[in-house]
Amino acid sequence: xxxxxxxxxxxxxxxxxxxxxxxxxxxxxxxxxxxxxxxxxxxxxxxxxxxxxxxxxxxxxxxxxxxxxxxxxxxxxxxxxxxxxxxxxxxxxxxxxxxxxxxxxxxxxxxxxxxxxxxxxxxxxxxxxxxxxxxxxxxxxxxxxxxxxxxxxxxxxxxxxxxxxxxxxxxxxxxxxxxxxxxxxxxxxxxxxxxxxxxxxxxxxxxxxxxxxxxxxxxxxxxxxxxxxxxxxxxxxxxxxxxxx
Amino acid sequence: xxxxxxxxxxxxxxxxxxxxxxxxxxxxxxxxxxxxxxxxxxxxxxxxxxxxxxxxxxxxxxxxxxxxxxxxxxxxxxxxxxxxxxxxxxxxxxxxxxxxxxxxxxxxxxxxxxxxxxxxxxxxxxxxxxxxxxxxxxxxxxxxxxxxxxxxxxxxxxxxxxxxxxxxxxxxxxxxxxxxxxxxxxxxxxxxxxxxxxxxxxxxxxxxxxxxxxxxxxxxxxxxxxxxxxxxxxxxxxxxxxxxx
DNA sequence: GAAGTTCGATTGTCCGGACAAAGCATTGAC
DNA sequence: GTCAATGCTTTGTCCGGACAATCGAACTTC
Numbered sequence: 216x217x218x219x220x221x222x223x224x225x226x227x228x229x230x231x232x233x234x235x236x237x238x239x240x241x242x243x244x245x246x247x248x249x250x251x252x253x254x255x256x257x258x259x260x261x262x263x264x265x266x267x268x269x270x271x272x273x274x275x276x277x278x279x280x281x282x283x284x285x286x287x288x289x290x291x292x293x294x295x296x297x298x299x300x301x302x303x304x305x306x307x308x309x310x311x312x313x314x315x316x317x318x319x320x321x322x323x324x325x326x327x328x329x330x331x332x333x334x335x336x337x338x339x340x341x342x343x344x345x346x347x348x349x350x351x352x353x354x355x356x357x358x359x360x361x362x363x364x365x366x367x368x369x370x371x372x373x374x375x376x377x378x379x380x381x382x383x384x385x386x387x388x389x390x391x392x393x394x395x396x397x398x399x400x401x402x403x404x405x406x407x408x409x410x411x412x413x414x415x416x417x418x419x420x421x422x423x424x425x426x427x428x429x430x431x432x433x434x435x436x437x438x439x440x441x442x443x444x445x446x447x448x449x450x451x452x453x454x455x456x457x458x459x460x
Numbered sequence: 461x462x463x464x465x466x467x468x469x470x471x472x473x474x475x476x477x478x479x480x481x482x483x484x485x486x487x488x489x490x491x492x493x494x495x496x497x498x499x500x501x502x503x504x505x506x507x508x509x510x511x512x513x514x515x516x517x518x519x520x521x522x523x524x525x526x527x528x529x530x531x532x533x534x535x536x537x538x539x540x541x542x543x544x545x546x547x548x549x550x551x552x553x554x555x556x557x558x559x560x561x562x563x564x565x566x567x568x569x570x571x572x573x574x575x576x577x578x579x580x581x582x583x584x585x586x587x588x589x590x591x592x593x594x595x596x597x598x599x600x601x602x603x604x605x606x607x608x609x610x611x612x613x614x615x616x617x618x619x620x621x622x623x624x625x626x627x628x629x630x631x632x633x634x635x636x637x638x639x640x641x642x643x644x645x646x647x648x649x650x651x652x653x654x655x656x657x658x659x660x661x662x663x664x665x666x667x668x669x670x671x672x673x674x675x676x677x678x679x680x681x682x683x684x685x686x687x688x689x690x691x692x693x694x695x696x697x698x699x700x701x702x703x704x705x
Numbered sequence: 706g707a708a709g710t711t712c713g714a715t716t717g718t719c720c721g722g723a724c725a726a727a728g729c730a731t732t733g734a735c
Numbered sequence: 736g737t738c739a740a741t742g743c744t745t746t747g748t749c750c751g752g753a754c755a756a757t758c759g760a761a762c763t764t765c
Contacts, residue, residue, distance in 0.1 A: 249680070255715055256716070266752095267750090267751085269749060271716090272749090279524075281641055281642055281680070285715090285716060285717090286715085287716045288716070288756085288758030288759065289757090289759075291716080294679060294680030295679075295680050397701060398700065399698075400699055400700070400701060403669060403696030404668065404696075406666070406667050420665065422649045422650050423649065434529050447648055447649035450648075451648030452645075452646065452648070453645070453646045454644075455643065455644050456642060456643045457702060500744075500746080511721065512720090512721085512722090513718095514720080517718090530745090530746060530747090532728065532744095533744060533745050535744085536746080
């Protein structure tokens with residue numbers, strides 16, 4: 216095991232983070248092969264000139280990510296799995312872009328409306344209070360993929376239609392300093408109405424994939440509530456669920 | 461803040477875990493109201509007769525769950541959100557049961573077959589090697605809800621048809637000492653074929669919700685691969701996605 | 706040869722302390 | 736009145752050490 220590890224104490228990056236990144240890179244790169252032992256924590260700490268708690272913190276973050284497994288009396292092993300990287304909270308725009316499809320967006324509606332009871336409950340604002348309402352059509356290769364209707368609380372974000380045609384909503388939020396934390400989603404299916412079909416280029420009665428989502432930032436605030444409709448013939452969700460012990 | 465906290469040092473339950481459970485219960489119960497400060501870690505540790513690292517470990521676990529937020533120079537606050545509890549890896553059987561529906565299962569097929577290329581790739585076994593194949597019909601109130609087809613690696617579990625009619629697959633796995641860690645899912649929709657419709661009590665062409673899932677345990681092993689078909693008129697997925705920073 | 710026992714290795718838990726970094730409020734200067 | 740400097744509070748990072756719990760293998764015993 217000739218793994219090259221080193222930390223830079225003059226860097227402002229925390230030591231445990233430097234270490235966890237190097238370990239993760241080694242796993243990703245194949246230098247640390249699945250099933251291989253990592254060497255015990257004490258020795259590893261001594262070799263790097265770190266304390267055991269620091270090494271443990273680095274390892275723990277990778278255990279949480281599912282890249283490592285610790286077993287008492289045995290050691291810490293690299294997981295042998297096909298699991299690559301746990302997906303982020305998926306943005307349809309980014310998904311399409313990285314899949315080589317050329318995503319485009321038409322902003323159909325971008326206005327401020329009074330919150331309905333459902334929207335108010337989801338966003339945690341007063342019923343009848345102002346909320347942004349955005350309706351978008353998402354296209355790939357010029358073909359309609361999905362119809363997206365979103366509500367956002369006021370005073371959160373400048374919603375510029377031009378920006379929304381150039382990128383996805385999540386990226387705009389992150390750029391505005393909002394750190395997304397989690398999303399509650401409900402996914403179902405139903406047959407398209409005539410109106411929906413026309414909008415998406417499907418016949419009436421065609422199967423549609425529906426999603427309702429409320430997204431929360433790291434302070435627990437709801438930052439977005441949306442109802443999305445996807446052409447089932449063109450799209451399916453891929454995501455990874457983690458078990459919280 | 462008259463929060464009652466105490467730890468039992470004679471208990472085998474780790475101290476940090478005792479504390480995090482009490483804090484979680486207080487949040488759940490409303491004793492700790494959203495937005496309220498938790499009191500600084502040093503003082504909290506002193507009051508409980510614990511060290512600061514132990515208190516931090518307890519708090520950190522709740523931060524990871526999204527129940528608390530820490531801010532330097534400010535303190536640790538209870539998140540003010542409608543986020544309830546992060547869902548576990550959902551088991552359809554348990555979901556139905558806790559929703560008051562009376563779930564039932566018919567085991568249609570329970571046999572060992574050679575692994576197809578797709579199954580072999582998903583489970584990480586040799587193509588043509590033995591795998592369990594289980595087909596089930598899941599009912600609620602006597603009505604068909606879903607058709608479930610699952611593949612499991614050999615030597616993992618005793619697959620008893622009677623047990624599978626009495627409970628869900630995940631519960632059987634956990635009972636066999638398997639700790640589930642994560643699942644990779646793909647959810648889509650399509651129109652029912654005549655055969656599928658008949659099996660589920662829907663007309664041909666009715667919208668169906670489809671799911672493909674590979675489940676991994678904490679060692680990274682794939683422990684299950686399944687293709688499920690749900691009646692969209694009767695069921696939709698609810699789940700929570702977490703962002704991994 | 707099989708079963709139980711002991712023992713070393715390794716992670717799990719916990720302690721007490723130290724200094725740095727960031728927020729916030731107050732104070733001070735202009 | 737506005738802005739910058741200062742100081743206090745709190746979390747973030749890191750250290751070194753101690754003992755317990757668990758696993759696996761070697762060993763002993765029957």
